[in-house]
Amino acid sequence: MNIKSIIASLFMLGLLASCSPSVNVKYDYDPKVNVRQFSTFRVEADQRRNADPIAGSNLNQRRIADEIEKSMRAKGYKPVVGGEADLVIRFFSDSKDRQQVQSNNMWSPYAMWYNPGYNNVYTRQYEENRVVVNVYDSRTNDIIWQGWASGQLNQSKKERSRDVAYRTTVESIMKQLPESAGSDYSSVKEK
Numbered sequence: 001m002n003i004k005s006i007i008a009s010l011f012m013l014g015l016l017a018s019c020s021p022s023v024n025v026k027y028d029y030d031p032k033v034n035v036r037q038f039s040t041f042r043v044e045a046d047q048r049r050n051a052d053p054i055a056g057s058n059l060n061q062r063r064i065a066d067e068i069e070k071s072m073r074a075k076g077y078k079p080v081v082g083g084e085a086d087l088v089i090r091f092f093s094d095s096k097d098r099q100q101v102q103s104n105n106m107w108s109p110y111a112m113w114y115n116p117g118y119n120n121v122y123t124r125q126y127e128e129n130r131v132v133v134n135v136y137d138s139r140t141n142d143i144i145w146q147g148w149a150s151g152q153l154n155q156s157k158k159e160r161s162r163d164v165a166y167r168t169t170v171e172s173i174m175k176q177l178p179e180s181a182g183s184d185y186s187s188v189k190e191k
Helices: 003-019 058-074 159-174
Strands: 024-029 040-045 087-103 121-137 142-151
Touching (some): 040 058, 058 121, 058 159
Antiparallel strands (some): 024 142, 087 121
16 A cells, blocks of 8 residues: 555545534532432423424434433432422423535645645534423522533434434433532532
8 A cells, every 4th residue: 555545535534523513511519519318310301492393202202301311310319209209300402404614725825836625614403402400499490500412413323323313412411410418619620
């Protein structure tokens, strides 16, 4: 294999990697809240914000709610059904159409004399999805923790892949919540 083939292969690999979808996870919290006081939770969809027919579908709501409950149980919180919980976890998901523009940046002022036309510009249309998880103190109805992720979750036509994408995204969001009802926020490191 000659050097030009190797360089071309590396360039294509880099181009494909730069176009691959990624999910960005972030969180925010109220540092004044003593989280040691919370031990129970209730999960519900934020019906006002789940208006998107695909990202906010009943199917995706079940995926998100199941993964939130699984994560909360793993952290030591106890679910409450029909009673008063310490924490109310409301979530929603939505989507927006986006466009990405990329250039290979090979243009130079002298390009017209030697290799004109090598500045290629590519555009890509895609759907960006967002999942937002809000944790409320049930006594005050104030948000004490919020986590969100944005990226391409509905890109696959296979139901199994979409299921895995939503579940792993919610799991990534919930990793940022404190480990147990007795922990504090200093033990959680921001990504």
